[in-house]
Amino acid sequence: MIRLIRNIGWLLSGRGVNAVLSLVYLALATRTLGFDGFGYFAIIVALGQTVTGLANFQTWQFVVRWGSGKDGPGEATGFAIALDMLSIALGLVLAAVLCWSAQFWLPLPLDLLPVAFGYCLVSLLAIRTTPTGLLRLRFEYGRATAAEAVQPIIRAIGAVLAVLFLPTVIGFILAWAAAEVAVAAALWFAAGRSQRIDLSKISLWRIPRDHPGAWKFVWSTNLTGSLNVGSKQVLILLVGAIGGEGFAGGFRVASQLGQALVSLAQTVSKAIYPELVHARENAHDMARRMANIALIGGALAVLVAVLFGRQGLVFIAGPEFSVVYWAMVILAIAGAIELVGASLESLLVSAGRAGTALAMRAVPTLLGLALLKAAMDWNGLKGAAFTVLGSSALAVIGFWVAVISLSQITITVKPKPEETSRP
Structure with missing residues (x-):
């Protein structure tokens, strides 16, 4: 229980940083874009997060569940990475369908549809549940919190730059996209330092073979x-x-x-x-x-x-x-x-x-x-x-x-x- 409270404390400290900085970039975005402009921004971000959320597997749970055995997390990590690759492929198809059809059901201008697809693509490439699982498996919550803090920091900096140089929906979307890439890179770097990642074990069949009911x-x-x-x-x-x-x-x-x-x-x-x-x-x-x-x-x-x-x-x-x-x-x-x-x-x-x-x-x-x-x-x-x-x-x-x-x-x-x- 003590370790649990300590781990929650690490996570909440990261959430605390995120909460404070989120107020900063939320204020900048709403006051700069206005009611309707922020609505367009919200729709594009929601499209990206919808595509990623629907296509993405909760691979961190697989790493924790099957990586804690005596053989270590090698095969569980390989399975998780393979699922991440599958997520990107499925997500690209879903993003193309949603962004093409958005003109018929969403109040989004045509010139913002390519921006929406680009943000969906970046969000898919920045999937990061596998490195998060590796850090949680080793109870490296401090290291994970430090890596995840990159996202709100980059968003806040990007929002300030958008206000100064590109005070439009595109400017803020670029800031959000940069934050997605930065936090994914930080988490993979932190996970690589905590646990060696063996790419030769990437496979969709080894874990299901050894663990009936895995799928x-x-x-x-x-x-x-x-x-x-x-x-x-x-x-x-x-x-x-x-x-x-x-x-x-x-x-x-x-x-x-x-x-x-x-x-x-x-x-x-x-x-x-x-x-x-x-x-x-x-x-x-x-x-x-x-x-x-x-x-x-x-x-x-x-x-x-x-x-x-x-x-x-x-x-x-x-x-x-x-x-x-x-x-x-x-x-x-x-x-x-x-x-x-x-x-x-x-x-x-x-x-x-x-x-x-x-x-x-x-x-x-x-x-x-x-x-x-x-x-x-x-x-x-x-x-x-x-x-x-x-x-x-x-x-x-x-x-x-x-x-x-x-x-x-x-x-x-x-x-x-x-x-x-x-x-």
Whole structure:
């Protein structure tokens, strides 16, 4: 537990740097581009993150799961790199389809479509989940945090340069693209110093050969990651498609500020998953304690959003973005719920129940996306935020029920003390 708290501390320190600098580049982008211009920027970034999120496999989990054995992470890393290469190939096809079709369903000018495709390409080439997995396998959270801090630093510097020399959507997209490349290079460099990477072991068949059920785990975690993207980036695209670029930009700001807790939930999940894999006997107790801590933190964060959110929006993004205040509060509540559910979801995945976690995430997410238009027709951005809140609540309830079932199964199959003492 002490190591877990220390690892979370490293991750949160990185999130702290990211949070502070994100306020800087968010303020620069919103005030420079304005309501509609920031909407175009938000749509392009969402396209890039959608393509990467849908095509990308959660290879860091594979490295942690199969790289901790006596043979080391060589074959697990080779499998992860092979999947990364597959992700790039699949992602290019998806990017081409989305960017070509954007003219028919997204409020994006034609001259920005090549920019969107270029950003998608850079995002795919900057996939970095494998080196992240290598660092987490060795519990090198300090080194990983230092490498990941490159991204917000480059974004902030790039945003300043964009304001000074190219105060357009293209200028800010170039800054974001440079940050993606820089953080990927930093993580691969850090991982290479921590663990020798043997490229001769790149293979899609060795791990599945030695670990039956590997492909089921791969596709379950991939689909879970895709659904996480669907609940955020795809949602921004659909909000833009339904309400226009102004709605997309407003929802992006509300989401970035209100759902900062979702990023915190992902941080907790990434830190606790390796611990749960290595400490199976105490996994339930560890997850329960983390959920209790998360409940307190989430409640405090929602209180801060309610009391100071409107002033924060005006100070950071400008007066015209104050209209997204209630959407931001609703998304903050959704983030608090996700924070509580993060350790429960990780517990299911670490116990080999990735398919269960996928099902608990899939149904609420798809339901929320299906109801999005009706919700926006009812109450605009607040309606869109309510779909996120409902999806998060249903998913976490599902995780809780699944964990209770898992606990009962564990108790049932556990041998009685007197049976274990017999000769």
